[in-house]
Amino acid sequence: MAAYRPPSIASSEITPHQVYLSRRTFMAGAAAGLALSGAGSALAAPLVGKPTAYKVDDKLTPQKDVTTYNNFYEFGVGKADPAQNSGEFKPRPWTIEVGGLVAKPQVIDIETVMKEFAMEERIYRMRCVEAWSMVIPWIGFPISALLDRVEPLGSAKYVAFQTVVRPEEMPGQGGFFQALDWPYVEGLRLDEARNPLAILATGLYGETLPNQNGAPIRLVVPWKYGFKGIKSIVKITLTEKEPPSTWNLSAPKEYGFYANVNPQVDHPRWSQASERRIGEGDGLFGGRRLDTLPFNGYADQVASLYSGMDLKKSF
Numbered sequence: 001m002a003a004y005r006p007p008s009i010a011s012s013e014i015t016p017h018q019v020y021l022s023r024r025t026f027m028a029g030a031a032a033g034l035a036l037s038g039a040g041s042a043l044a045a046p047l048v049g050k051p052t053a054y055k056v057d058d059k060l061t062p063q064k065d066v067t068t069y070n071n072f073y074e075f076g077v078g079k080a081d082p083a084q085n086s087g088e089f090k091p092r093p094w095t096i097e098v099g100g101l102v103a104k105p106q107v108i109d110i111e112t113v114m115k116e117f118a119m120e121e122r123i124y125r126m127r128c129v130e131a132w133s134m135v136i137p138w139i140g141f142p143i144s145a146l147l148d149r150v151e152p153l154g155s156a157k158y159v160a161f162q163t164v165v166r167p168e169e170m171p172g173q174g175g176f177f178q179a180l181d182w183p184y185v186e187g188l189r190l191d192e193a194r195n196p197l198a199i200l201a202t203g204l205y206g207e208t209l210p211n212q213n214g215a216p217i218r219l220v221v222p223w224k225y226g227f228k229g230i231k232s233i234v235k236i237t238l239t240e241k242e243p244p245s246t247w248n249l250s251a252p253k254e255y256g257f258y259a260n261v262n263p264q265v266d267h268p269r270w271s272q273a274s275e276r277r278i279g280e281g282d283g284l285f286g287g288r289r290l291d292t293l294p295f296n297g298y299a300d301q302v303a304s305l306y307s308g309m310d311l312k313k314s315f
Helices: 018-027 032-036 063-068 081-085 110-116 143-150 246-250 299-306
Strands: 095-100 106-109 120-127 132-142 158-163 185-189 199-204 218-220 233-239 274-278 287-291
Touching: 063 132, 095 110, 095 143, 106 110, 110 199, 120 218, 132 143, 143 199, 143 233
Parallel strands: 095 233, 132 274
Antiparallel strands: 095 106, 120 132, 132 199, 158 185, 158 233, 199 218, 274 287
């Protein structure tokens, strides 16, 4: 497997969002604590992430599209629902319980996360199983840093994640009809979680995460379909057995546990051979049509994780 050499390109060459550029300059000396000033509100606050070599050649998706075209069923099943219905959600105070098969289980508040883990900017492709895609400048830190803090036991093989349940603040969790069973749960193999690409994101576009994008902390695994990127995480548990995942429980023949982006394995309702890039073009499908890349373009970094596996069966 060829060694990964991320392309080195200037932000000015890939970013259509000019305000983002000026904001980065202004925030260079901002204190990390400023990121917490938006506590209890739907508004994001400035957040600095150290620039990294994790970039792609693609243009960034406009911030407006990233923050208004979302899947977050806790706020409704429509793409506009999360932005419209998440104003009452309170991302502060917030704690994450980390436990299971670890030597040092603990409860970590979001302030500790923001202060003690080095925040980085990672520009990743994001591919939805619905065959649309974006390119997003996330801010976060490698999951491996959190795992090192709690010291997984030798028997730990998987990492399970759980989203908050607050029907009084998340209208999609209330009422007679429920789109999914709550809480939303997801999981990774431990070696997947330790891959350098896998991060816990606390921001995007130079700001803390908006409510509709998973405030205050969410999972980002760019070689997998977007539904694996569980939002508003409150619990992380290391386990020996494969943990349940919400969409796999809901429709196991349509949503596999691994959910690796694979142009050769179609979803029953969507071909995965191509994708439409949100925010690029005004064609029939509302976006520029692109060929889907195996592992979403990250094969050099992650394909070895699945050596010997039949990815049509383990989809």
